[in-house]
Amino acid sequence: PTTGLDVTTQAHILELLRDLARARKMAMVYVSHDLGVIARVCDRVQVLYAGETVLEGPTRAVLRDPAHPYARGLLASIPRLGQRDLPRALDGRPPGPGEPREGCAFAPRCALATEDCRAATPPMIAGGADQMTRCLYPDRVDEITGDQAGTSPHGCAERSPCALDLAGVSIRYDRPGLLDRLRRAARPPATVDGIDLHLRQGETIGLVGESGSGKSTILKAIAGLLPPAAGQITLGDGTPLPAAVEARRPDQLRRIQMIFQNPDDSLNPRQSVAEILAQPLRLYFGLTDKALRARAVELLDTVRLGAPYLDRRPGQLSGGEKQRVAVARAFAAGPEIVLCDEITSALDVSVQAAVLDLLNDLKAAHKTAFVFVSHDLTVVRALSDRVAVLYQGxxxxxxxxxxxxxxxxxxxxxxxxxxxxxxxxxxxxxxxxxxxxxxxxxxxxxxxxxxxxxxxxxxxxxxxxxxxxxxxxxxxxxxxxxxxxxxxxxxxxxxx
Ligand SMILES: Nc1ncnc2c1ncn2[C@@H]1O[C@H](COP(=O)(O)OP(=O)(O)OP(=O)(O)O)[C@@H](O)[C@H]1O
Ligand code: SF4
Ligand code: SF4
Ligand SMILES: [Mg+2]
Incomplete structure (x- = not known):
């Protein structure tokens, strides 16, 4: 229930839930991707993988010394506040519903897997510190920690040329009516005001702030979806960007792409992945037939999906796979600037780590600049070169x-x-x-x-x-x- 909330609101709601549960002796089952939330509210934890419980135990033991390799991998995927490195994603993906599996469902991704693991589904056994684990070798889980170091984010040189400049940008939602104008009624302060941002090529600027602080509003203004009431948005070559998207030239539209929080809202469920990627490739590069297909496959390879995904529709993809398609579509346009609005908040920590890794690679390969909006301050810390903290716009x-x-x-x-x-x-x-x-x-x-x-x-x-x-x-x-x-x-x- 707290996914997508800012850190302060989330912490207040969790305190409220804890107090209610204690005062009313209420039992709670709390489902979350967020292990920080689990640490705060749960007494015991069950970790599920591919539809099975693989670990169960007291929260402290599961988060400090988990007796299952998957839980260990999840913990390594979490970005930490004091850490500049990108967290390490688990390789591979879980088996889909109905996909054949042999033995332990985690075996294809497990560094400890043996022939015995693939012979039959492991039973739940005692794993130490009151944990029950579906792993044959709970005593060996510690061996996995050695190679969990993450990669360093690609930085951006201080003197890199400008990609985008916002000067004194002010944005309003209110529209005074005729009577207000005749009466010269005082208008409320602008929702967003005085925004100056100088984004360099290959740079990531993180935008943080509580819910309603104006993060999405700023991204929408850059994307041309919400014309500013004052101020100027200029591309790196000094060309002023027309405020409204309809007034922008195709090349200006191509240079700025946006990725949204929920890929379900932005991917057409009736189109195949091939059709989704074909749109920008046709529109901006005039590609057709074989050349179009080859480029679509190349893009899917870049986001580590590949040709087998071309004919799938969004309904046949996992959340992380859909977000990768959304990233591939944004990159199909060959953008110079990518606006990311809470793009990992609905993903589990391991898929989130994989998406962050992907953005980092694309940034290095194409010198793409990002404006990265997130409530998660640890994610912003891991990815951003510079950070802007917003309060009330x-x-x-x-x-x-x-x-x-x-x-x-x-x-x-x-x-x-x-x-x-x-x-x-x-x-x-x-x-x-x-x-x-x-x-x-x-x-x-x-x-x-x-x-x-x-x-x-x-x-x-x-x-x-x-x-x-x-x-x-x-x-x-x-x-x-x-x-x-x-x-x-x-x-x-x-x-x-
Ligand atoms: N269409 C709209 N009409 C009127 N006010 C709006 C509209 N959209 C947003 N607002 C207001 O503008 C302010 C900034 O909203 P915005 O969506 O930019 O916040 P945000 O920082 O992205 O929040 P969140 O983290 O919840 O996504 C909020 O006070 C919001 O209520
Ligand atoms: S049973 Fe084997 S493959 Fe499965 S988690 Fe344990 S060590 Fe890994
Ligand atoms: S200016 Fe005053 S109110 Fe604002 S942050 Fe500083 S001390 Fe607080
Ligand atoms: Mg928002």
Whole structure:
């Protein structure tokens, strides 16, 4: 139930569920891809693979020392906050429903598999620390950890040419009626305002912020689906992009592609994968017949699906496979900029790791620039060169990922980072700001003024905070000086 929610809302809902369950002695069955959520709410865990329970046990044992190779692989697929490396995806895929299997369903992907594993489905046996495992060799699971190191994300040179520039972009949803205009009624503040972003070729900029902070709105404006009320969006060669998609030339449309959270919403269920990929190949490159098919196969190879998938329809694909088709379709256009809106939030951690790996490879091969929107701060940390933190449609912190996730941080960034869940049953998120729904940004002062846990006075309500430069392009918009912000985060006294 918390998939797709931002970290603070998710943490508040989980605390509520825990309190309710305790107070009412209520039993809960909680289904999730997110092992951080499982760590927070569950006493015991069952891990399923290919329709069978493969591991069962107390949460602490399953997350600390799982007695099954699949669970070990899942844990290695999770990006961690303090880690710059991309997590390692499990190789291969689970057998589909009705696909023939011999013995252990996990054997084709298991580094420990032997002939005995393939002879018959293993029974559930004791795996230590009160766990029951469907594995013949629970004592050998530790051997797998050695090769779990992930790959480093491809960085982008600081002097790389510009791919896209947003200057002072402001976006509104409200449309004043005639009477409002005649009365000159005051309009509410713009939903998104003053967005300056300079995206370099081959760079990934992560966009984070709670639900309603304006992430999708900014992506839609770049894609031409929502014309800005003010400001300018310019391509790297200096050409201003027409605000509305209808006014953009085919070449401008080709250069910017968008991938959505749910591939079901963007892939036509009646078209085969071949037809889905044929559209951009025909439209932008005039390919037909053999050349078109060859390019479609090449694209499917790039996303590690291959020719056997050409004739399948979306309904015959898993969630991860559908998202790969969506990635292949975006890349069929040969884009320079790819806008990703929550593209991994519906995927399990291993498929998510595979999709992140894929984007990283495509970025290196084609110098593609990405704007990557996600609620998951660990995923953004793993993939992004620079990160923008949005609150109520205003950028409150921007800079290299290592700086934004380090110290000093904007008070709102700290609230988000404190709320991140980890797959550690002994780690509790710290909820340092109320979860208050804000309908519109305040008319004056700091956008975060109503919820800020360290608000420094009336000035926060009246004056827009200054942009404080912390070096290396790291900017924090807050009335609190940087050394004081640093001291609050490290618990030290501020330098005089
Ligand atoms: N079509 C619309 N009409 C009016 N307001 C809208 C519309 N779409 C979005 N909004 C408002 O604009 C603000 C920003 O929405 P947006 O979808 O960009 O947020 P988001 O950061 O992508 O959130 P989420 O993480 O939930 O996807 C929200 O307050 C939302 O209610
Ligand atoms: S039974 Fe064999 S193949 Fe299956 S998980 Fe255990 S070691 Fe791997
Ligand atoms: S300017 Fe004031 S309200 Fe805004 S983040 Fe800083 S201290 Fe908090
Ligand atoms: Mg959104």
């Amino acid at each position: 205003r950028i409150c912190e921007f800079g290299p990922a290592s700086a934004v996730y380090g110290s000093p941080s904007h008070p709102y960034t700290s609230v988000l980072l404190n709320a991140v869940l980890t797959p550690d049953p002994d780690h509790a998120p710290r909820l340092t700001a109320e979860d208050v729904a804000e309908l519109s940004p305040p008319a004056r002062g700091c956008p975060f003024q109503r919820r800020c846990p360290v608000k420094c006075g009336d000035i926060c309500d009246t004056d827009a905070p200054p942009a404080r430069e912390a070096g290396d392009g790291h900017v924090i918009r807050c009335h609190i000086p940087l050394d004081e912000l640093c001291a609050r985060q490290t618990g030290e006294a501020p330098k005089s």
